Amino acid sequence: MTNRLVLVINGGSSSIKLALRRENTSGALFDAIAERLNTSQACYSTSDGQCGELPNATHLDALNALLPMLERHLDHPLSAIGHRVVHGGERFTSAQLLNDEIIAGIEANAPLAPLHNPANLTGIRAAMQLRPQTPQVAVFDTAFHQSMPPHAFRYALPDELYAVHGVRRYGFHGTSHKYVSDQAGLLTGLGKGNGAWLTAHLGNGCSSCAVLDGRSMDTSMGLTPLEGLVMGTRSGDVDPNLHAHLARTLGWDLSRIERLLNRESGLLGLSGLSNDMRELEQARADGHSGAQLAIEVFCYRLARSLAGLSVALPRIDGLIFTGGIGENSALTRALTLKHLAVLGLQIDPDRNSSLPRGEAGRIEAAGSAAVMVIPTDEERQIADESLALLETQPRSQTA
Structure with missing residues (x-):
């Protein structure tokens, strides 16, 4: 199938963003955001003009409200759900199919991104609870930069801080740098x-x-x-x-x-x-x-x-x-x-x-x-990486 659909989710500390993407196409078929979650002012809005209040909604409540709206835009089932995760540390150098072990690894990196990784995990857990049969993939902002050589990523600090505590340069915005540099290659021939x-x-x-x-x-x-x-x-x-x-x-x-x-x-x-x-x-x-x-x-x-x-x-x-x-x-x-x-x-x-x-x-x-x-x-980069990962997995892991 070359017309596969991916739902891209970006979970924040008080928000969750959704974008429905079709393989190898630009622009979202549908997107939505729920904001001010876990407060009495929680609300949502969508790209097709829907909006409303979700008083005291959690991330799970927000997804429960938004997924039926998204499903009206599906012409066939989702192939994957791709999650943006800010920090993958040194362990995650590419997209990963989510399971208990990978989630534990994301949690272990939380000290490196205390405002981001826990928030990303809220969206992951909510989506996995609501869509347990859909393959779910983590795409890390830091993964693209794991190709940096040591002379670029090491700080001039005692080795123990790196070896034991992971103090080094990781870099961010990796999905963006990857996407535009790939497009530059195409644009210039x-x-x-x-x-x-x-x-x-x-x-x-x-x-x-x-x-x-x-x-x-x-x-x-x-x-x-x-x-x-x-x-x-x-x-x-x-x-x-x-x-x-x-x-x-x-x-x-x-x-x-x-x-x-x-x-x-x-x-x-x-x-x-x-x-x-x-x-x-x-x-x-x-x-x-x-x-x-x-x-x-x-x-x-x-x-x-x-x-x-x-x-x-x-x-x-x-x-x-x-x-x-x-x-x-x-x-x-x-x-x-x-x-x-x-x-x-x-x-x-x-x-x-x-x-x-x-x-x-x-x-x-x-x-x-x-x-x-x-x-x-x-979002397209996350969708593309999610689909590319599924093609490398045994069918039993993605069915």
């Missing part, structure tokens, strides 16, 4: 899974990556999603001794410092205005100095990261922008490329500014290596 790419996933969370022939060689995020680029509310890289400095000089405890770095910094902290790039671009045009500074720092730090990641590649076939900012902000792309001429990357201003929102395209100047905008589709 090199072929899917081929080429040496710098990728920039830019949204409220941001990361960059060096991809060689379908393998992550290095990436900007590390042990947690805080490392690396300037983001919407996250600081990205800061002096590692900042924690001690703030504790000594301001008397801040660890939770206050973590809130600063994760919730109050980035574009929001720099601008004093917003974490939304659209608002900042408008404010910049109106002369807001904080917005201008935030955008300039964001783009410079991105360019510096991309230039640094270039050492992980034998050559550069191109640069890819993706994510909400990468796909839609011509200004961000232009300002970033101003710093990257040293890598032979130059932008065509007209092609950059005229590229329709949400469309893939090439925006490099003549003589430059490829510069591309490729809308990411993490």
